[in-house]
Amino acid sequence: MRVRDVVFPPGRQALYEANRYSPAVRANGFLFVSGQVGSREDGTPEPELDDQVRRAFANLNAILDAAHCTFADVVDVTVFIVDPQAKFERIWRVAQEYWGEAPYPTVTAVGVTWLYGFDFEIKVVARIPD
Numbered sequence: 001m002r003v004r005d006v007v008f009p010p011g012r013q014a015l016y017e018a019n020r021y022s023p024a025v026r027a028n029g030f031l032f033v034s035g036q037v038g039s040r041e042d043g044t045p046e047p048e049l050d051d052q053v054r055r056a057f058a059n060l061n062a063i064l065d066a067a068h069c070t071f072a073d074v075v076d077v078t079v080f081i082v083d084p085q086a087k088f089e090r091i092w093r094v095a096q097e098y099w100g101e102a103p104y105p106t107v108t109a110v111g112v113t114w115l116y117g118f119d120f121e122i123k124v125v126a127r128i129p130d
Contacts, residue, residue: 007031009062015043024063026128031067035080035123036060037115045118049087053094053120060122061098072100073126077107080121084111091120 007024008016016023024033036059038045038052046052064070079095081087088109105124115121 007063007067009059009066011041012059012062015039015041018043024067026067029128030075031064031069031073031126031128033060033063033124033126035078035121036063037118037121039118049090049119050094052118053091054097056118056120056122057095057098060124064124064126067126067128069126069128071098073129074105074124075127076125077105078123079107079109080112080115080123081109082112082115082119084109087119 004022005026006022007026009023012023021034023036024031026032036056038055039059040046040055046055061071064073079091081091
């Protein structure tokens with residue numbers, strides 16, 4: 001069995017170990033990032049939706065940075081939203097603060113009923129720069 005090339009952002013390894021998953025894995029020139037939510041350092045959700053989305057992007061960007069990537073290297077995005085009919089537009093306005101310029105990555109948005117106390121989750125695949 002090959003050992004996974006795992007990327008850990010600074011200060012969050014204990015949270016990932018407690019929940020038994022890798023924040024990101026490098027493979028074949030790509031970085032596969034686990035879904036990131038708006039969790040504080042202790043794992044609890046940011047209570048306000050806009051702040052929760054901003055924290056999810058901050059958590060995502062910390063992982064990208066640890067792998068020497070930026071959001072500009074992201075090629076595929078999947079977002080999960082609890083009650084998307086009520087929250088999508090608000091979330092998407094905040095997300096644009098982090099989105100960058102065209103050409104944009106591909107995006108799939110999925111409406112879900114539960115995210116462990118969170119309203120928004122983002123998972124990405126990024127191309128690792130040469």
